Each structure stands twice: as structure tokens, then as C-alpha cells.
Amino acid sequence: MSKITRADVANLARLARIEMTEDELDHLSSELSVILDAVARVQEVAGKDVPPTSHPLPMTNVFREDENRPSLTPDEALSGAPAKEEQRFKVPKILGEE
Amino acid sequence: MSLTYEKLIDKYEPVLGLEVHVELGTKSKMFCGCSTVFGAEPNTQTCPVCLGLPGALPVVNAKAIEYTIAIGLALNCSIAPFSRFARKNYFYPDMPKNFQTSQYDEPICFGGYLDVKVDTDEGVKEFRIEIERVHMEEDTGKSLHMGGATGRIHGADYSLLDYNRAGIPLVEIVTKPVAGTGKYAPEVARAYVSELRDILRSLGVSDVKMEQGSLRCDANVSLRLIGAEKLGTRSETKNVNSLRSVERAVRSEMLRHAALLEKGERVIQETRHFHEDTGDTTPGRSKEQAEDYRYFPEPDLVPVAPAKDWIEKIRATLPEKPSARRTRLQESWQVPDKEMAAMINADVLDQVEQTVNLGADPTRARSWWLGEIARIANERELPASSLPITPNDVAEVVALIGKGELTDKLARQVVEGVINGEGRPREIIEKRGIKVVSDDSALMAAIVNSIKAQPEVAEKVRGGHIPAAGALIGAVMKETKGQADAAKVRELLLKHLGQA
Numbered sequence: 001m002s003k004i005t006r007a008d009v010a011n012l013a014r015l016a017r018i019e020m021t022e023d024e025l026d027h028l029s030s031e032l033s034v035i036l037d038a039v040a041r042v043q044e045v046a047g048k049d050v051p052p053t054s055h056p057l058p059m060t061n062v063f064r065e066d067e068n069r070p071s072l073t074p075d076e077a078l079s080g081a082p083a084k085e086e087q088r089f090k091v092p093k094i095l096g097e098e
Numbered sequence: 099m100s101l102t103y104e105k106l107i108d109k110y111e112p113v114l115g116l117e118v119h120v121e122l123g124t125k126s127k128m129f130c131g132c133s134t135v136f137g138a139e140p141n142t143q144t145c146p147v148c149l150g151l152p153g154a155l156p157v158v159n160a161k162a163i164e165y166t167i168a169i170g171l172a173l174n175c176s177i178a179p180f181s182r183f184a185r186k187n188y189f190y191p192d193m194p195k196n197f198q199t200s201q202y203d204e205p206i207c208f209g210g211y212l213d214v215k216v217d218t219d220e221g222v223k224e225f226r227i228e229i230e231r232v233h234m235e236e237d238t239g240k241s242l243h244m245g246g247a248t249g250r251i252h253g254a255d256y257s258l259l260d261y262n263r264a265g266i267p268l269v270e271i272v273t274k275p276v277a278g279t280g281k282y283a284p285e286v287a288r289a290y291v292s293e294l295r296d297i298l299r300s301l302g303v304s305d306v307k308m309e310q311g312s313l314r315c316d317a318n319v320s321l322r323l324i325g326a327e328k329l330g331t332r333s334e335t336k337n338v339n340s341l342r343s344v345e346r347a348v349r350s351e352m353l354r355h356a357a358l359l360e361k362g363e364r365v366i367q368e369t370r371h372f373h374e375d376t377g378d379t380t381p382g383r384s385k386e387q388a389e390d391y392r393y394f395p396e397p398d399l400v401p402v403a404p405a406k407d408w409i410e411k412i413r414a415t416l417p418e419k420p421s422a423r424r425t426r427l428q429e430s431w432q433v434p435d436k437e438m439a440a441m442i443n444a445d446v447l448d449q450v451e452q453t454v455n456l457g458a459d460p461t462r463a464r465s466w467w468l469g470e471i472a473r474i475a476n477e478r479e480l481p482a483s484s485l486p487i488t489p490n491d492v493a494e495v496v497a498l499i500g501k502g503e504l505t506d507k508l509a510r511q512v513v514e515g516v517i518n519g520e521g522r523p524r525e526i527i528e529k530r531g532i533k534v535v536s537d538d539s540a541l542m543a544a545i546v547n548s549i550k551a552q553p554e555v556a557e558k559v560r561g562g563h564i565p566a567a568g569a570l571i572g573a574v575m576k577e578t579k580g581q582a583d584a585a586k587v588r589e590l591l592l593k594h595l596g597q598a
Contacts, residue, residue: 015390017189054182054395060403066124066161069131074141077149077261087140088242088258091191 004032100357103281103349106321110359112283112352113329114276115318116227118294120269121237121311122165123304127265128236129156129199129399134267136310140260148265150195156398158183162234162267163206163402165303167412169269170207170232172297172419180403181206183234183396191259192238200270202393205233206402212297213421214289216282222435225282227290228274239264269303275329283319283352288345291315295341296420308339315344319351321359330355331365335379338372347372350379427451431460437468444472446482452489458496466492470510474517487516494523505583507575508532534583538590541574541582545591548573559595567591 006029013020020028071077074087083090101109127134130147146154170177184202210229215222240263245255271294279286295306295313306313320332333355335347350372355365370379418426427447428438431454441447446467453463467482471492475482495512498504504512504527515526526532548570549556558566567588574587 011390015187015189015392054397055400057400059400060180062157062400063160063163064131064157066126066159067131068126068133069145071132071143071145072149074139077141077144080151085244085258086242088260089141089191089194091257091259093243093254093256094191 004029004036100353101360103353106352106356107281109324110321110352110356111277111324111326112279112348113320113322113332114273114279114283114287114348115332116273116276116287116290117316117318118271118291119237119314119316120169120271120298120304120306121313122162122267122269123302123312124159124161124165124267126159128159128162128234128267129265132262132265136312138262141262143262144264148194149261150193156199158399158402159267163404164408164412165267165301166206166232166234166269167404167409168301168303168416169271169298170210171409171413172301172416173207173210173212173229173232173271175207175210175229175232177207177404177409178204180204180401182401183399184393185396186235186391186393188391191257192241193264194239194259194261198235198238199396199399200235200393201233204401205231206404207232212290212293214286214293215421216285216289217439218282223282225276225279225286225289227276227286230272230274232269232271235268235270237263237266237268284345284349287317287348288341291344292341293420300417300420300423302417308341311337311339314339317344317347317351319348319355320365321352321355330359331367333365333368333370333379335370335372336382339374343372343374346377347379350377354379431464433460433464437464440468444468444475444482446472449483449489449492453492453496456489456493458493462496462499463489463492466496466513470513471517474514485517486519487513491516491523498523498527502583503527503534504532505534505581507580507584508534511580533581541578541587541590542594544574544577544582545570545587545594547577548591549595556595559592559597562597564592564597567595567597 006025009025009029009032010020013025078084078087078089081089121134124134126132127143127148130145132143132145132148135143147156167177181201181204183199184204185197186200186202187197189196208229208231210232212227212229213224214227215224239259239261242258242260243254244258273290276283276286276290291313295308298304298306298313304312308314315338317335317338318332319335320330322328322330333351335351338344338347351370358365366381369382371382372379424438424442424447427433428435433441441450441464444467450460450463450467453467454460471482471485471487475485478485492513495504495509498512499506499509511530511532512523512526515521515530516523520526520529551573552569555566555569559570570591571584571587574591575582575584
């Protein structure tokens with residue numbers, strides 16, 4: 001049985017820049033454990049003859065030629081931005097990192 | 099107490115780790131068809147894939163894989179028969195997807211080396227730099243930090259993002275720890291990046307412009323007591339943007355670490371930023387809190403498994419190694435080491451080679467590119483290669499001198515004219531009415547005038563004091579506006595004064 005601790009959730013929240021209350025941390029650690037358990041059951045089904053995979057189809061080398069395709073216009077690109085300035089996405093200041 | 103550099107290397111051994119990022123020169127981005135052209139208006143080269151919009155699916159650019167394999171082969175690496183992309187997860191606005199598609203434990207190329215030469219007290223010495231891996235990833239967007247006093251991130255009020263660069267194919271070349279370079283660590287670091295740049299350029303996989311950021315170097319430096327096994331704590335100096343800065347940054351970090359260690363303090367493992375103006379580094383992000391990128395295989399991309407015959411095909415098209423080319427050119431031109439180094443430093447080897455290929459004598463070709471052209475380039479603070487003068491122009495000028503249609507002095511005027519955009523050599527000669535005065539009677543008239551003007555000088559020459567002739571030759575050159583062949587004037591003058 002997988003166990004996600006409260007500290008795990010707090011750490012993930014920090015990495016994801018999500019502020020969480022104490023209640024939420026408690027709540028989520030048990031909820032995420034349940035989800036992980038469900039996913040872990042897949043491992044019971046997969047026998048030793050099934051290699052780990054990162055893709056549902058056993059394919060390799062799906063490439064495209066190095067050719068240009070039309071881009072979005074800046075207006076289209078920025079249409080979903082909560083804030084913009086000088087044709088750029090405007091974001092809050094980023095603290096303590098560079 | 100801080101140590102001098104000499105004392106430092108008596109006590110400590112520097113260990114380097116160099117990470118070079120190179121933007122590939124493909125037409126389209128790594129996983130989408132957006133253009134990669136540098137300097138476009140902000141956010142004009144983006145699409146749902148590189149903006150990380152929901153549902154967009156990436157597809158690998160075949161050319162980028164081909165270029166990466168070529169880089170690996172040129173660096174004597176093995177090419178992985180099977181490799182995967184991975185998501186490097188981090189929340190930072192330079193990547194709108196909130197992860198960078200990179201490679202983790204399965205890079206495309208691994209285990210190579212590059213030999214570099216450094217001038218040491220004991221002559222030129224070769225150092226082998228072991229390559230850990232060459233892997234593929236994508237570049238990030240560009241941030242502008244707005245407000246605040248310094249315009250830097252600290253104190254900024256907000257940031258503006260341009261995602262034109264996000265998703266441009268980026269190759270990261272990582273060395274193994276480089277030890278055993280002793281006091282030459284800064285020079286070895288520079289020589290490595292320089293050699294790497296030459297190789298990448300010869301492969302034609304990138305425009306390798308450090309000043310535009312298409313080639314960037316992060317330098318890891320640590321010190322350990324001589325004889326110690328265990329590596330010291332390293333600092334990672336970011337985005338060092340010129341070859342000279344690579345050398346300076348390594349040296350400055352060595353001195354900083356030594357000063358800390360001598361004081362009994364510890365070196366903090368952190369990212370530092372190099373400052374071109376002061377030549378030192380300041381702290382950036384601390385890495386005390388271990389990075390946690392939660393890499394996992396990219397589920398939207400299938401693995402890369404390059405076929406053997408594809409790899410061999412790429413290997414067969416690899417160009418001559420820059421180091422081999424330099425040796426070949428030096429032998430064929432019969433150039434001393436120092437002059438060869440001067441050409442490499444001035445970055446005019448290609449130009450000289452092409453000029454020679456167009457029929458110019460190697461010595462002549464070299465003296466133009468290293469002389470007058472380099473001088474003007476220096477004056478204008480531009481690389482010689484970016485001036486609007488071509489090997490064709492220089493070869494033509496050299497040929498005209500050979501035919502006696504230009505003197506060296508006139509040729510300099512022509513070269514300057516070409517650089518100023520007045521046209522090709524022939525056009526400038528015509529426009530400016532440049533012509534060598536070789537008509538003996540015209541020259542003789544000028545010589546006679548010069549003697550009349552300075553009879554006492556002429557007497558000295560008649561008396562056997564040949565160096566005095568310089569003043570008369572000068573007067574003739576002045577009268578003919580520099581269009582006479584000085585050697586010819588000298589010959590006629592001395593003959594006239596009974597000294598030849």
C-alpha cells in the first residue's frame with residue numbers, strides 16, 4: 001500500500017507553487033493515497049513479461065520533416081493571457097529565483 | 099586570507115564541469131513547425147504546441163535528431179540504440195507547459211571525448227576532456243523583468259514573457275569532471291568551448307553565436323586539496339557569453355572558492371552569475387534545497403531508436419575535424435604557430451582559406467585579413483568576418499597588386515572603400531580614379547621637382563647617404579597623391595642621383 005505523507009503533499013504544493021491550508025494538506029494526503037493505491041493495482045496485473053512503457057503503442061521514431069508551419073498571430077497567442085503588455089505575457093514577479 | 103593564483107594552485111586542484119547548450123539551426127522548432135529565426139517581434143513564432151495549450155501534441159523534428167547524432171559522432175560518443183524524452187517538471191514562467199521536454203537517464207549520445215590544445219610553460223599541451231552525454235531538449239522563453247531599480251529580477255515588479263524561443267531545439271553537452279589541468283584550468287575551459295564551437299560550426303548544426311545566446315556555457319568549478327580524492331563543493335556559473343568570459347569566470351571562481359576555504363568557510367553549492375564588466379560572479383539561486391524535477395518519460399512522444407544505417411550515413415557526411423583542418427592549412431601555408439593562433443583568434447581562418455583558394459598568395463592573404471582588415475574591424479568593434487568585404491575582394495586586390503595596378507598604399511584605400519560599402523574593388527578604383535603612376539616621365543618630373551625643393555637633401559644622397567632619399571621619395575609620393583609605386587620611385591631617384 002502506497003502512503004503519501006502530509007510532508008509529501010506539502011513538498012509537492014511548494015514545487016507546484018500552490019498555497020494550501022493545513023486542512024487541505026490533511027485531506028489531500030489521504031485522498032492521494034487512495035488514488036495511488038488504485039493505480040498501484042495495475043502493477044498486480046502486469047506480469048514479469050510486460051516491460052515498463054512510456055507510451056501505449058509499441059512505436060519508435062515518429063518524426064516530422066524540418067518544415068515551417070504557420071504560427072498563431074500574437075493576438076491569438078495572447079488571447080488567453082490573463083495580462084499582457086508590449087505583446088508579451090505579463091506575469092507576477094518571480095521571487096527568490098532567477 | 100585570500101590566496102594569489104600561484105599560491106592557490108600550489109595547494110588546491112581545480113575540477114571543472116562544463117555544460118554547453120547549443121541552439122540547433124533547424125528551420126522549425128523541436129516539436130512544432132514554428133520558425134526559429136532570431137530577433138522576430140515578440141510572440142510571433144508560437145503555436146498551441148510550444149505554448150503548451152491543452153490537447154496540443156508534439157512531434158519530433160527529424161533534422162534535430164540528425165544534428166544531435168552528428169554532434170555525438172563528432173565528439174566520439176556512442177549513439178544510444180534506444181532513447182527517450184522525459185519531462186523535467188518545474189513551475190517557472192519561461193516554460194508555459196510547466197515542464198521542459200528534455201532527456202534524463204536515456205540521452206541520445208554518451209561517453210565521448212574531445213582533445214584540446216593549450217599553450218603552457220612547457221609548450222603546447224593536449225588535454226582530453228571526457229564527454230559524459232549529449233542530450234536533446236528545448237529552449238525556454240525569454241523574460242523581461244520590469245520595474246525595480248536595476249531592471250534585474252531582484253526588485254522587479256513583474257515580468258514579460260516572449261515565447262518565440264520556447265521550443266527551439268537545444269542540445270546540451272555535458273563533460274565528466276575535468277581534473278588534472280592544474281593552473282591551466284581557465285585556459286582549458288576556454289579551449290574546450292572554443293574547439294566545441296569550431297566543431298559545431300563545421301558541422302553546420304548551429305550558428306554558434308555566443309553573443310546571441312545560440313551557444314551558452316555553464317561552468318562548474320570546485321577545488322580540492324591536492325592529493326584529495328573527494329571532490330569539493332561546486333558552484334555553477336551560468337550563461338557565460340564569450341570565450342574570454344569562460345576563462346575569466348573559471349579563474350574568478352577558483353579565487354573565490356580558495357578565499358572561502360582559507361578562511362575556514364564552506365563553499366555553498368549554488369548557481370552564480372558572471373558579470374562581464376567586473377569579471378566576477380554574484381549568487382543566484384541557491385541549490386541547498388535539492389532540486390526536484392520529478393523527471394518521468396514523456397508520454398506524448400515515442401522513443402527514438404536511430405537505425406544503424408542512418409547513423410552510418412550521418413557519420414559518412416561528417417566534415418573534416420577543425421583541428422585536422424588547422425594542421426593541414428598550417429602545413430600548406432607554412433605559417434608559424436603564432437600567426438596561426440592570431441588567425442584563429444581573429445576568426446579569419448575561413449576568409450584566408452577562401453582568399454587563397456581564389457589564387458592569392460597565402461602570406462599576402464593572411465597579411466590583409468590580419469592587418470588592414472583586422473585593424474578596421476577592431477576600430478569598429480566588430481568581428482572581421484562581419485565586415486562587408488569578401489575573400490573575393492581581397493583576392494582581387496592581391497591580384498591587382500601583383501599586376502602592378504595597385505600599390506600597397508592604394509590597395510589599402512580600395513580595401514577601406516569596400517568595407518565602407520562603396521562597391522567592389524574595380525568599381526572603387528574607377529570611381530576614385532585610383533591609378534598607379536608608372537609612367538616614367540611623369541615620375542621623373544616629380545623627382546626633379548623634389549630635388550629642386552630640397553637641394554641639400556639631394557646633395558647628401560649624391561654623397562652616398564642613401565637613407566636621406568626617404569625625404570625625396572616622400573615628396574614624390576605626395577606630389578603623385580600616393581599613386582606612384584614607391585619602389586619604382588626609389589629606383590628612378592637613386593639612378594638619377596648616381597647611386598644605383
